[in-house]
Amino acid sequence: MQIVKRNGTVESYNREKITVAIRKSFVGTGKDITDEALCAITDEVEQFLNRNEDKRAVECIQDEVERSLMEHGFYAEAKSYILYRWQRTERRKALTQIVDGAKDEA
Numbered sequence: 696m697q698i699v700k701r702n703g704t705v706e707s708y709n710r711e712k713i714t715v716a717i718r719k720s721f722v723g724t725g726k727d728i729t730d731e732a733l734c735a736i737t738d739e740v741e742q743f744l745n746r747n748e749d750k751r752a753v754e755c756i757q758d759e760v761e762r763s764l765m766e767h768g769f770y771a772e773a774k775s776y777i778l779y780r781w782q783r784t785e786r787r788k789a790l791t792q793i794v795d796g797a798k799d800e801a
Contacts, residue, residue: 696744699752701787708744708751713737716760716776723775732767739763 696708714737721728743759744751750759757780764773 697751698756701753710737710741713740713756713760716757717764717772719779720764720769720772720776723779724771726772728769728772736760736763736767739766 697705698708699705714733717733717736718728740756740759740763743763744756747755750756757776761773761776764770764776
């Protein structure tokens with residue numbers, strides 16, 4: 696399975712990236728997640744991707760992780776995940792502005 700990254704490039708699907716992101720959302724709240732729950736959420740996201748070829752983009756995958764966390768009652772962890780995504784988006788914007796500013800000065 697291939698995944699479309701934000702920059703439009705394509706890379707092979709890596710289940711571990713989803714698992715790590717979910718685990719980090721729990722670390723952000725100071726709570727633990729069982730291996731069974733972690734596997735179940737990752738499986739749900741993977742099943743979603745298998746059913747929806749047109750949704751195999753990073754943003755859609757992250758949206759599905761959020762939905763699945765909330766479906767399992769992990770609201771604080773979903774919030775942690777959402778905030779982390781927002782922070783990363785803001786960092787990408789800032790870096791783009793810096794790079795664009797440097798180009799303008801050159």
